[in-house]
Amino acid sequence: xxxxxEAHRIVSISLGKIYSARGQRGGLKLHKNLLVSLVLxxxxxxxxxxxxxxxxxxxxxxxxxxxxxxxxxxxxxxxxEPPPPPPPQDEAGRDxxxxxxxxxxxxxxNRGGCAGAPPPPHCPRKRSAGERGQAGSPVKKPRRxxxEPPPPPPxxxxxxxxxxTSNVASLISIFGSxxxxxxxxxxxxxxxxxxxxxxxxxxxxxxxxxxxTGQICCxxxxxxxxxxWSTAIVxx
Amino acid sequence: MFLKFSLRSVFYGAGGGNDxxxxxxxxxxxxxxxxxxxxxxxxxxxxxxxxxxxxxxxGGRVVIFQQEQENKxxxxxxxxxxxxxxxxxxxxxxxxxxxxxxxxxxxxxxWLPQKNAAQFLLSTNDxxxxxxxxSERDKRPEGYNLKEEDGRYRDPTTVTTLxxxxxxxxxxxxxxxxxxIFANAHTYHINSISINSDxxxxxxxxxxxxxxxxxxxxxxxxxxVDIKPANMEELTEVITAAxxxxxxxxxxxxxxxxxxxxxxxxxxxxxCDRHSKLFEEPEDxxxxxxxxxxxxxxxxxxxxxxxxxxxxRDYLSVKIWDLNMENRPVETYQVHEYLRSKLCSLYENDCxxxxxxxxxxxxxxxxxxxxxxxxxxxxxxxxxxx
Numbered sequence: 097x098x099x100x101x102e103a104h105r106i107v108s109i110s111l112g113k114i115y116s117a118r119g120q121r122g123g124l125k126l127h128k129n130l131l132v133s134l135v136l137x138x139x140x141x142x143x144x145x146x147x148x149x150x151x152x153x154x155x156x157x158x159x160x161x162x163x164x165x166x167x168x169x170x171x172x173x174x175x176x177e178p179p180p181p182p183p184p185q186d187e188a189g190r191d192x193x194x195x196x197x198x199x200x201x202x203x204x205x206n207r208g209g210c211a212g213a214p215p216p217p218h219c220p221r222k223r224s225a226g227e228r229g230q231a232g233s234p235v236k237k238p239r240r241x242x243x244e245p246p247p248p249p250p251x252x253x254x255x256x257x258x259x260x261t262s263n264v265a266s267l268i269s270i271f272g273s274x275x276x277x278x279x280x281x282x283x284x285x286x287x288x289x290x291x292x293x294x295x296x297x298x299x300x301x302x303x304x305x306x307x308x309t310g311q312i313c314c315x316x317x318x319x320x321x322x323x324x325w326s327t328a329i330v331x332x
Numbered sequence: 333m334f335l336k337f338s339l340r341s342v343f344y345g346a347g348g349g350n351d352x353x354x355x356x357x358x359x360x361x362x363x364x365x366x367x368x369x370x371x372x373x374x375x376x377x378x379x380x381x382x383x384x385x386x387x388x389x390x391g392g393r394v395v396i397f398q399q400e401q402e403n404k405x406x407x408x409x410x411x412x413x414x415x416x417x418x419x420x421x422x423x424x425x426x427x428x429x430x431x432x433x434x435x436x437x438x439x440x441x442x443w444l445p446q447k448n449a450a451q452f453l454l455s456t457n458d459x460x461x462x463x464x465x466x467s468e469r470d471k472r473p474e475g476y477n478l479k480e481e482d483g484r485y486r487d488p489t490t491v492t493t494l495x496x497x498x499x500x501x502x503x504x505x506x507x508x509x510x511x512x513i514f515a516n517a518h519t520y521h522i523n524s525i526s527i528n529s530d531x532x533x534x535x536x537x538x539x540x541x542x543x544x545x546x547x548x549x550x551x552x553x554x555x556x557v558d559i560k561p562a563n564m565e566e567l568t569e570v571i572t573a574a575x576x577x578x579x580x581x582x583x584x585x586x587x588x589x590x591x592x593x594x595x596x597x598x599x600x601x602x603x604c605d606r607h608s609k610l611f612e613e614p615e616d617x618x619x620x621x622x623x624x625x626x627x628x629x630x631x632x633x634x635x636x637x638x639x640x641x642x643x644x645r646d647y648l649s650v651k652i653w654d655l656n657m658e659n660r661p662v663e664t665y666q667v668h669e670y671l672r673s674k675l676c677s678l679y680e681n682d683c684x685x686x687x688x689x690x691x692x693x694x695x696x697x698x699x700x701x702x703x704x705x706x707x708x709x710x711x712x713x714x715x716x717x718x
Contacts, residue, residue, distance in 0.1 A: 102676075106622055109680055122435035122458055126520055126539040127570045127589055127629075128685050134625040135679065 103142040110136035358412055360387075360397060379443040379451065385413055386453055388438025392422040394455055394508075396466065417466055419508035422457040434459050440525050442534075444547075452511070454534065458521040461536055463512035463547065471499040517543050517553045524574045530581040537574035537586060544598075556604050557586060557596065572687075573632050579639045587644060591615075591628035593653065611653050613660045623675040623684060631687040637694070645690040648672060 113132050117124060361373065370391025377386050385397040398416035425434040435458055444452040450467040475497040478486055520538035527534040535556070536543050542557035557574075561567055569590040577583035582598045594607035615624065627647035635642045641662075644651050648669060651661035667688075671678065678684040 103622075106676070106679075113682075121433055122437070122521070123430070123432040127523075127572065130567065130570055130589060131626045131629065131685065135622050138622050138625075 099142055103139040106139035107136060107143060110139065360413065374437050375440050377441040377443060377453075379453075380445055384416065384443070384451065386441045386443065386455075388421065388441050388455060390435075390437040392420055392424070392436030392438060392457065394419055394421045394438060394441065394453075394464070396506075417506040417508055419464070421455045421462060421464065422460065425459075427459075439522055442525050442527055444527060445531055447531075454525050454527065456522050456525050456536065459515065459518055461514040461522070461525060461545075462510050463514075464508050465511045466506060466508045469505045469507060470501060470503075472502045473497045474500045512547065512550050514545055514550050514553070517545075523572060524586075526575040526584065528576045528581050529579055533581075535574055535576060535584060537571050539570040542571065542574055542584075542586060542604075554602070556598060556602070558603065558605060572630050575633055575635055575642075577639055578635050578637060585633055585635070585642060587630035587633040589629040590625070591630055591646060593630065593633060593642070593644060595655065609655070609658050611658050611661075613651070619672070621675060623679055626679070626684050627672075627675065632689040634691055636692050643690050643692065645688050647684065647686075647688070650690055 110132050114129060114136075117129055117132075362371065368391075370389060370393075372390045373387050374390050375388040378384070379386070383399050385399075387395050387397070389395070394417075395415060396417040397413035399413050400411035421438060422436040424436045426432070427434055437457055438455050439458065440454075440456050442454045444454070444463075446452075450465050453464050453466070455462055455464060474481065475495050477491055477494055477497075478488065480486060514536070518536065518538045518541065520540050522536055522538045524537040525534060526537075532548075533544055533546050536545065536553075537557075540558065540560040541555055543553040544556045545553045557571070559569070559571065569588045569592075572587050572589055574584060574586035577585070583595065584598070585593050585595045587593045591612065593611040595609040595611070596604035597608045598604060600606070600608060615628065630644045630646050632645040633642055640655060642653050642655065644653065644661075648671060649667055650665045652663040653661045675684060
């Protein structure tokens with residue numbers, strides 16, 4: 097659980113950085129945002145791993161303890177952990193083959209109340225073509241500001257509902273009121289803020305409309321759908 | 333001579349003899365905390381002789397310091413540096429097409445080798461590179477027949493005798509004038525410039541592309557490296573630094589955010605997307621963390637003067653590579669290993685994104701480490717003489 101909290105915290109911080117980069121003078125710093133997105137991806141993978149189980153060993157698992165609490169230099173983080181049992185939902189969402197409207201009905205806090213086996217991982221339909229089928233290594237990066245806005249994909253109706261509100265407050269504070277308009281369900285055809293033209297648009301990756309259509313970013317089911325790049329895409 | 337600069341000031345120290353002792357020699361700039369954003373120093377570079385030190389700041393200004401002549405009776409101590417010239421190199425601009433402001437912050441300065449009395453340097457911000465000529469004027473003509481000394485024209489009818497104007501000494505004036513402006517060649521932010529050993533061409537590198545310029549030609553450049561993927565979502569690494577080989581004018585290296593260095597030969601093909609050599613050290617899995625990718629990103633790469641070695645700087649270490657061996661560095665120095673346990677805090681306060689630089693001393697015997705911020709003090713390492 098500790099790993100989840102740490103991962104959650106890092107996800108929040110990373111999203112905050114991506115958000116605050118929007119207003120930065122001089123435009124998007126590609127290098128920094130790429131690095132932030134890598135951290136975000138790693139933290140998200142840890143966060144989405146089966147709760148209660150320690151995160152899997154490399155490549156994407158987190159450090160064992162929050163670094164600032166550990167005075168000694170961090171040693172092999174995973175070596176210190178007991179070998180984790182293979183989580184039932186491994187690589188949540190990664191090997192999902194198609195749209196699955198059913199969502200995990202258990203929020204973080206009421207895991208104990210989840211009846212029976214944990215539900216199948218929520219499969220985000222909005223993963224880009226580049227990510228789908230890549231087991232364990234989605235590499236969505238923040239788009240450069242001159243990329244054309246990709247068209248928002250249709251969102252399955254079931255995904256719009258937000259089951260988890262307890263983690264919302266921290267994220268809302270990060271994103272501020274600017275995102276309050278996104279909290280209500282948006283029409284599918286909502287037009288993105290125009291991105292800068294100029295570069296030949298690759299524009300092939302479908303947008304991750306989760307952030308666009310008002311999902312609260314920090315919820316576990318939402319995190320499955322949240323493409324960190326989508327926030328950046330929206331921003332840029 | 334070593335160099336360290338904090339956000340707002342430049343420190344340099346001096347040492348000498350076989351028993352190296354380092355001490356602060358001079359501090360330039362403001363040392364208190366109450367400094368304007370525009371005064372924050374963003375880049376520093378000595379010229380080839382060490383007599384001149386150029387600094388660029390966030391406000392687009394370049395300040396050049398000159399070392400005063402060595403005192404003959406104190407040959408072991410170097411002269412002090414005083415302000416030599418100040419000029420506004422870059423102004424903020426606005427890209428209307430992309431609705432983006434272009435920062436005037438100077439990212440890099442590189443001196444050209446001196447060929448005549450004037451000094452030349454290249455300075456760049458995110459998008460535009462400028463060639464500046466810095467020249468001294470210490471005499472002026474006096475005794476014109478048709479002009480008064482203050483510049484007013486004389487009435488020709490009052491001229492009764494003619495004289496030949498002569499040069500008379502005046503207070504030294506240092507003038508900086510832009511000689512070339514190399515613009516509109518970079519979509520992404522320029523992070524490096526490097527002058528070729530042929531002294532005719534230079535390269536400029538942004539996050540995804542490297543362009544080759546001729547110093548005399550401003551309206552076109554050649555793209556020699558392009559790592560932009562067709563689908564930007566597949567982007568995994570960016571270029572972080574690039575440098576020409578000191579002796580071979582067709583060879584250059586560029587470093588990436590993934591901790592790799594690629595050596596390319598321009599004779600192989602017009603577009604050097606395929607490297608000739610790839611320098612990469614396998615990652616130590618025991619050090620894996622959320623932030624492994626960030627701290628392995630290389631922030632600076634510098635060839636030794638001999639050209640046999642190169643030095644790379646990532647967040648926690650400095651590595652010396654032999655160009656003949658690609659699979660690992662020959663030496664690794666941990667600069668501030670104690671920060672490894674604090675990476676999360678450094679991530680939070682953005683210090684983990686600081687880009688450290690490094691440079692060799694004149695004899696390739698020592699490596700100096702510069703810190704662009706106060707997150708870590710500058711360190712000095714002695715390497716084995718080769």
